[in-house]
Amino acid sequence: VKFGNCNTPKPSFFDFEGKQKWEAWKALGDSSPHQAMQEYIATVKKLDPSWNPQIPEKRGKEGKIGFGGPVVSSLYQEETIREEDKNIFDYCRENNIDHVTKAIQSKKVDVNVKDEEGRALLHWACDRGHKELVSVLLQHAADVNSQVTDLCSLSPASACEFFDIVELLLKSGADPTLLDQEGCLAEEVTDCKAITSMLQQHTAGKA
Template sequence: MASPFLPAGATTGDSGGELSSGDDSGDVESLQSPETEASGSLTELFEKAAAHLQGLVQVASREQLLYLYARYKQVKVGNCNTPKPSFFDFEGKQKWEAWKALGDSSPSQAMQEYIAVVKKLDPGWNPQLPEKKGKEANTGFGGPVVSSLYHEEIIREEDKNIFDYCRENNIDHITKVIKSKNMDVNMKDEEGRTLLHWACDRGHKELVTVLLQYRADINCQDNEGQTALHYAAACEFLDIVELLLQSGADPALPDQDGCLPEEVTGCKAISLVLQQHTTGKNQGDYLSLVAPSQKVFPAPHYQDKPQWKQKQPYSKVH
């Protein structure tokens, strides 16, 4: 069964998990041609393909865009070694998974596969012709915008809301808005998440500190009854869990399913620090008993929740 991230007709190869182009395998071979030599190099042809794709976004499927996105990242960044996005960032996870699936695929292979798909989208493309200039040649991520997915990552300043700035960890902007008193620090998004929820989910400890200084409701619950402490525990940010507890977070506040923060984490150190906070034990006691990376499993009923299933086997603490 073809991967949902592959273009139509693409299959998974038998060698090292690398991707082949199925019925279009000849496209990759055709890159080693006089046309490739005339363009100067494979890298130069790849850059031209990336620039040309800007005019093809409307005719490409989402699967093709994910396929191209992954190969562009493999060429420009290398193997995917970045943390997987949070469990409710569904689009970010799709892009991460498409990139991660390439494994140790070489930049050369990624460029060839990328160019082959661009040629499939526009069989009449001539890389010898210059691309249009001006507004149609927008760039991003240090290079050409290769798909609408990049446009979704690079939101225009005028289109950003306060939660976008929170995800970016833009402390200066958030502080400025809060000081202007034009925004309630406890405002919620459509899922009932506050800025504090988002900051804890992303691991932005300094931003968490700033929000608490501006009287963010530390025990505010989202639409599922989860507090910022639930988020920090589930995402396994021990330092933020400790900061929240020191600032008055209630570890005994359950969510709608009856789960306490200590029951939603896979990190034993976090589970123990939450327990010892409730019982009043010395913090040094739990640290002497467990390594911070030691794993536990959340309560059985929480393991059935989408949040836990989506984040397995990934953990932000390695």
């Protein structure tokens, strides 16, 4: 309704909510803002038959807009973290190569350390498209086939369509035959034909 066709980059692989919103928006294709508006109104009326768009919604105690009021279509945004509160994963996500490198070289951080969700630094670097950081982590012996809930580094790189990172991972020994938690190969989680082709060729080569 507000922006027309999907006009934002695909969200992070680990941003599950934002990714679902983005995919739903993308799936609308060339729907016009007017058509989207009509479908939105029909959906709201179905969920709340008593809703009347002519009656303005009252703000709650905390100033939030009630059901039926304005809807902001915003993709996932991470909250700002104070410098003193950052951990190694925060520096990795923001592509602070110098900090991450020094932490690993000084032995303060294990290159294969994982966060509370089991995601390694390499997973986050692949997810964010930080090719140079991915290369640095691999040079410091990051486990290219390390898995989190049966998810290898190839999956986020493939899903977010980072061709050059997928290529780098494969050259570094990434296994394209590993399945994710839903039983899918990395080639099955991407819409990029070039990445799918490269993964399939690599798989055939291993066979």
